[in-house]
Amino acid sequence: xLLKDTRVCIVGIGLMGGSLALxxxxxxxxxxxxxxxxxxxxxxxxxHVVDQVSDDLSLGIQMADLLxxxxxxxxxxxxxxxxxRLCPDGCLLFDLGSTxxxxxxxMGALPTQFQAIGGHPMCGKETAGLLAADATLYQDQTFIxxxxxxxxxxxxxxxxxxxxxxxxxxxxxxAVRHDRITAxxxxxxxxxxxxxMHQAAMLNDxxxxxxxxxxxxxxxxxxxxxxxxxxxxxxxxKTAVLDQLNHFQITLAEISDLLISKDETALAVWLTKAQQTxxxxxxxxx
Amino acid sequence: xLLKDTRVCIVGIGLMGGSLALxxxxxxxxxxxxxxxxxxxxxxxxxHVVDQVSDDLSLGIQMADLLxxxxxxxxxxxxxxxxxRLCPDGCLLFDLGSTxxxxxxxMGALPTQFQAIGGHPMCGKETAGLLAADATLYQDQTFIxxxxxxxxxxxxxxxxxxxxxxxxxxxxxxAVRHDRITAxxxxxxxxxxxxxMHQAAMLNDxxxxxxxxxxxxxxxxxxxxxxxxxxxxxxxxKTAVLDQLNHFQITLAEISDLLISKDETALAVWLTKAQQTxxxxxxxxx
Numbered sequence: 001x002l003l004k005d006t007r008v009c010i011v012g013i014g015l016m017g018g019s020l021a022l023x024x025x026x027x028x029x030x031x032x033x034x035x036x037x038x039x040x041x042x043x044x045x046x047x048h049v050v051d052q053v054s055d056d057l058s059l060g061i062q063m064a065d066l067l068x069x070x071x072x073x074x075x076x077x078x079x080x081x082x083x084x085r086l087c088p089d090g091c092l093l094f095d096l097g098s099t100x101x102x103x104x105x106x107m108g109a110l111p112t113q114f115q116a117i118g119g120h121p122m123c124g125k126e127t128a129g130l131l132a133a134d135a136t137l138y139q140d141q142t143f144i145x146x147x148x149x150x151x152x153x154x155x156x157x158x159x160x161x162x163x164x165x166x167x168x169x170x171x172x173x174x175a176v177r178h179d180r181i182t183a184x185x186x187x188x189x190x191x192x193x194x195x196x197m198h199q200a201a202m203l204n205d206x207x208x209x210x211x212x213x214x215x216x217x218x219x220x221x222x223x224x225x226x227x228x229x230x231x232x233x234x235x236x237x238k239t240a241v242l243d244q245l246n247h248f249q250i251t252l253a254e255i256s257d258l259l260i261s262k263d264e265t266a267l268a269v270w271l272t273k274a275q276q277t278x279x280x281x282x283x284x285x286x
Numbered sequence: 287x288l289l290k291d292t293r294v295c296i297v298g299i300g301l302m303g304g305s306l307a308l309x310x311x312x313x314x315x316x317x318x319x320x321x322x323x324x325x326x327x328x329x330x331x332x333x334h335v336v337d338q339v340s341d342d343l344s345l346g347i348q349m350a351d352l353l354x355x356x357x358x359x360x361x362x363x364x365x366x367x368x369x370x371r372l373c374p375d376g377c378l379l380f381d382l383g384s385t386x387x388x389x390x391x392x393m394g395a396l397p398t399q400f401q402a403i404g405g406h407p408m409c410g411k412e413t414a415g416l417l418a419a420d421a422t423l424y425q426d427q428t429f430i431x432x433x434x435x436x437x438x439x440x441x442x443x444x445x446x447x448x449x450x451x452x453x454x455x456x457x458x459x460x461a462v463r464h465d466r467i468t469a470x471x472x473x474x475x476x477x478x479x480x481x482x483m484h485q486a487a488m489l490n491d492x493x494x495x496x497x498x499x500x501x502x503x504x505x506x507x508x509x510x511x512x513x514x515x516x517x518x519x520x521x522x523x524k525t526a527v528l529d530q531l532n533h534f535q536i537t538l539a540e541i542s543d544l545l546i547s548k549d550e551t552a553l554a555v556w557l558t559k560a561q562q563t564x565x566x567x568x569x570x571x572x
Contacts, residue, residue, distance in 0.1 A: 185499075190501065
């Protein structure tokens, strides 16, 4: 099945689902958007983000060959549980959920008439919602694909074609490894960012924002993320996040001890190593 | 004394001193750059960053009415200790040091023939050195000024004129308050950024950089800062940094506990509050 002949229904047309719709516009047979917010549906229709909107998932399923779940993780899990009842004949299924183990396990347990693969595009913005959607959001970004018990060559090929169509770089990764890496490079950085924002506010000093500069702007940016989305992520990736937080606390305590004991040499070695790692990381990204 | 009639010597023509030189070019009577690196001096002269260069601070002092110390903090402190000997007649004195309590105390103890004020421009880049210098670096950024026992109306007026000339926004702040706020919005965010970078590298997973996206890019950016500069900052602002680190760890442990106990409601409240603080902060900055 080719993407251009596929009728697509995106469930949740916020930042991620809306950006996907904009990137897929005109490249699929039919594009439907299901969203529970009337204002979002009206905007999506008025701005031709999709061909058709509904608040009724059953209608979306009826209209589509491929269902793409683009809501927060817990909503994806709830939808997956409802799907066998709503869609007894099965369908092609894809998701954009930010954690993959629980979604993958639930997808893998669907009836065999479903063909499903998990997805997680490694991009985003701290601003949620369709108004922030951008057709180029996925361009040149890594799009992780995770196979599960319901993954067939058909859905895998369709997911690869979708990734290519929106200009992303597909990367197959198992769900456990995905969740461990994203805990370190996304979920814990978010929590840390929120704690930094909390600490700055706790100073209760009218000059804290005037004094803050680009360093604070960048380290605190993730604290502006949608709390609902982040809460689902933290709760469905609890083990890996807590493991990373634990290591983070240990390392931070070690650094504090070096500072307390004024161990200038050891501190310099540690800071230089972190800088070198940053240089290696940037070199990889360029 | 007007800035246009002032002969200026900048000691340390790296990112900050070099950017200041570029912003002051043609607006002062004479611009001298003192730097210990031959390559930096050659580049500064060839690119007309300054009118004259030297590796000899005595010569710089001889040529200048206003001396601006733009080196890492510990070097500024060492220079301040040498100044009475190198410059027995005193001079007008300004600095760009990132922490202010120790510098201010040392400045305030100079002989009375010195007229001095502390400065800290709240801007920068993670890339150090003259090659990264930029004439617009100070534009619209907060420039903190801290008075000390050697601050006179003459040097205060000159510092204000300098700030206006480079397009910065002056803000008078006492040194203790400066160091407390910068610990929260700059020094601890730097350490946190370095720990995040360390944690990601410790995963030892070839896919960690491909999976990382803009959130990690921004939260980890400060880890690329010059270790020498940051070490001086941490050591001369040890008390405020350790105090902030301590609070940071307590808050992080509280968040971990909420996650361990799956207290979804309390977590949602906390994350939403952090997001709201971020919104308030951005509103202030716009």
